[in-house]
Each structure stands twice: as C-alpha cells, then as structure tokens.
Amino acid sequence: MSLDEAAPGYGYIWEYRSNADPWDAEQVPKWTQFPSATSLAIENAKNQQSKEIFIENNYRIDLEKYVQQHTIDLHRQRPIRRRRLLLQHDLINNSSDSESIKSHRERMSYCLGAPQRCSTTRDMSYYGSSFVDDWLFLFSHGKLAITFDTIFPALFNGLITEGKNQETHILNDIEKSLRTAQQKTNGQPDEDRITELEVCCARLYTKESYVYCMTNNALRDDDRTKLVTLGPFCYLLFNYIARCLKQKPSIRHRLRQFLHSNKTDTIILYRGDRASENTIHEYRQAAGDKSQYFKWLPFISTSRKKEEADKFAQDVMYIIAIESQLSNEDRFAFMAPISEYINEDEYLLLPGLQFQVKKVEFNNTQGLYYVHIKIISSYISKLH
Template identity: 25%
Template sequence: MWQWRQSPSNEWQNYSDIETAIIEDVYNRYGNRVELEDNVVVDLKQGLHINNANKKKNEKAAEIRRLSPDCDDAEAFRNRRQRNDRFCSAPKMEQNTNANSPLGAANWNGSQFVFEWQMKCPNLESLPYGDIMRQALEGIRQEGREIGLEKQAQWIVDHFMPVTKESFENICQACIRLYTMEGFVYRVLNTTLRDNNLSKIDTLGPLCYLLFQFNFAPELQNLCYTGRVYRSAELT
C-alpha cells in the first residue's frame, strides 16, 4: 500500500488500488520513477509525490510511504480497506422499474443493461468466455481514455489480459477483483447502471455480463458470499 501527504500536519492520502499496483510494479523492478495521471510523478528514489500541474503555485513536493503488514504504522495498514467514498455515497432513490423492463429482462434480474447487451450478441451461446473478457478489457480501455485515465486503463488491460486464456471460473473471479478494486472502473460502472445509460452497452456490457454470470452460474455458487450486508449512511 502506498500513501502520500503534503506536509507532516496533513493526513496521509491513499493512492487508488490501481495506482498502488502501478507504483508497486515499478518498485519491485527497482525502478526510480512512476508517471501517473494528472501530471503526477512518483519519485521512488527520493520518496516524493510531485504534481507538475502545481509547479506554478510553488507547492512543495509531497512525501510518500509504503505500508506493509510489518510496518511501524500497523493501524494505518489495518484500515487500508476503509473506502468511505465507495460505500457511503448518497443513495439515489428510484422506483422499481422491473415491471417496465423489456420482455426477457426479468431473466437477468431486471437488468435491462445486461439484457440489451445479450440481445446484441446473436452468437453469445457459442462465444468463448475468453473472448467476452477481451471485449470487457477493450471497453475499459475506451472508458479510461474518455475520462483521462489511460495509464490506469492500460495497466488493467496488461494485467488481466492473460486471464482470457484461463477457465470460466478464473475469468469470473478476475472480473470480481477488477470491479472491487479502488479505481475508476466501479465508479463508471455504477453510474452507468444507476442511470441506465444504454449508450455504454458496447464498452461496459461484457463486464456486466460476466459479473452476472458469477452471481448466478450454479457451478460458482460455492464461491459466492451468503450473509447479511450493512450499508451505512450519514444522517443530518
């Protein structure tokens, strides 16, 4: 886990899971420099987080640190999975639209998005899951490019592409890992599904389809979690 802070009086800020993976890859290869999005450079040799966009403001470079299970700040490492932005966002209240979904959408638990993508794939039954995974990765590449996170999107493609040659179970588990990583993928996907933005069927439909496969494929039910889940909310 990697963090940065502007000064000793500021709290440590976490890099996203994808940014951390990019930094860790370079660190493990004994590299000295990592270029991230938004003109951010991580200097591993000097231990600095440099935002080149803020040079005109004469802001000093921030310090960085790497946390591990045996680090001095064990509490910070234990709390590394607290992701308030993901799980505590304001809920969007909507009416149940299942009754208005197209015929057949109920077969996908009311997900019109997945149903519409399925309807665009006449050869879906004979399409290998590895090919669907490749489509999903290409869609993520396009989505990342559109929001200026091409480096993160490319890391995802490079990291997960080998999975396309593995089993159906491994492909589905890789999609779960990808969706649960702190990064842009879940944000784009959640927004798309909440808004039922059918314009993104080609880019995000394959990933949604594979995620649904994990949830409902009988042979994968032993991997699914069954239990009570709590959602927090800020009351005013």
C-alpha cells in the same frame, strides 16, 4: 491503517418541519434548518443531556419528544429533528490511506440513486437487470451463448475505451490484469477461461480506478450509450456473483429443493446512503405493503457490520434482510477472497434485486433514517 482508524467525521444540524400542516403524514415533509447559532445551542443542550431548551424567546424545544412548542400558544407545535451532516472532505481524501482503503470507501459511499418501482410479474432473468439482459441478447444475436474468444476483446476494448482519459498507469494495470487472465487460461476449457475472467473483473471492481464508478453510473442511469463498452464487464461481474446460477442444476432439481425445504436463514446486511425526502416519503407510503416493490439498478456494496456502513450514511441507513431457503448466495458475493484489502467485509449485491420496505423510522440520536428492507426472490428467478 484500518478503516476504523480512518473513519470519516460528521456533525449534526437541527431542523424543524416547515409544512403548512407539519403533522400531515400524507405530505412530503419539508425540513428547514434552524439558524446556525440556534442549531448549535440545541446541539449543546442535547450533548449536556438537557430535556429542553428555550430559543428566540418564544419557543421551547422538547429534547425528549423532539417537538418545538410556542411558549404562549401551547397548541402551536411542530416536529424537529437532529440530522447528520457528513464532512465530505474527510470521507475519502486522506493522503495516508492505502489505495485499497480509498477504493473500499468510494464503493461504500457511492450514491445509489432513487430506486425504481417494479413488479414481480415483470421479473426477468438476471433478476431484473435489463442492462445486462439486453447486452447479452444483442451481443449474442439472440443466442445467449458467450465464448471466451468473443467476450475477451469486447471486454478489453470496452474498458480501455472508457478509460481513454485516465492516467496511463491505471490503464496499464487494467490491461495487465486482463492479459494475465487470458494467458493463464490459454488452452483450458472455455468455461474455465470465462470463470477466470469473471474473477479478474471482480478484482478490477475492487481496485481504485474508474471502473467501478463508470460501471455503476451506467447502470444507475440506465445509460444505453455505454451498453457496448461496459456491457461485457457488467455481465462478467454479474456472473461472478451469480456463480451458482451458471453451475445450475436441473430446473426440476432446484424446484424440488425449493418446494420441499423448510430451512430458512436470514442474513442482515447494512448500507449507508443519501436519500431525498421524496424517496423517504415513498418508502413510508410503501412500508408494510406487500404489493409494493422497489429495486436499485447498480451493484450494491454492503457490510455485515453496522458500524462500518454507518461511516458512510448521510441521510439513511438501509437494514437489508435476505431470507433464504437453502442457499441464496447467488444474490451476493463476499468480496474478501479477491480484495486487496486484508480486512475486507464487503458483500456485493446483484443489480436489479427487488425489495420491499418493511419499516421506516428516524433515529434522532444518529440523525438518520433507518429503512428496513427485505430482498425478494421471485419464483421466476429461482428457475434460472
């Protein structure tokens, strides 16, 4: 079964802006749902391509301008909107789906949480992922050097500890995957063994288990109680994505390439998500302001296909532009080569990537906010 065949369903509800001054752009909008019968009547009129509908005897709903207007006092107006209502029970729980499809859906529908405001002047190695950065510093006692023999038991014990309440077959599968990577590379150079372990972690991330969710919960919530148990996995998955950073040519060579290259490519990725009105208001206030930066803390699953990301959008669709000079594949990884799902189209972004908001708009046809963002690559990041 393809993901298209298993697409989750959704409906629409209608809301009006209920602030005291509904046109004040400086206030966080407060949206109130119309009564169910009224909302259904408006939706039916919309589907019949009507330009207007009268409700409650006193109000006219303009379906072209998306405005509610009092029929006597024509100056009494307020914005309305058509908002998507995703049917949660259809989102993941389809017993006929394969495990790979379920896992893909879960990653694409995982709530990213409110982004953090940040500053390029405080950019760190690991693109601002302080969780990974701090784990590496503590684990290596400040030496920043990792060997297979030190990280493997930490990774193994950490994942098994976090999964102590999981089903036995899930733990057995994880243990088997890790032991296979260990035995497969026995006798090989340390760097090759760690690379194989990174690939193993990336595969585990795409499987249906507790790993991806616990990992992203710890990152999103910056839960330092999970630093010992999940830090090794986060570090290895991070390095899977940032492979070219580990293979780093000399700083001088990278700097020369950066300064003298005029070639720029733009990759567009999509991600559906949930977002509060406060978060959307922050985005609106920051839109177009080049001094305002945000970042998400967890790993971010995205797609090159807008229609794929749209299946999992509840309030917002992020349209993510990644502009690059030369290659910036150290910011994301295409997961198809290691996924069990043959039609995989997932691009996994590094945690802590900074972005600016370029534009925010509400699409009444889709019932979603479209938030256009641009991923920022800081000068410091290009040197690591």
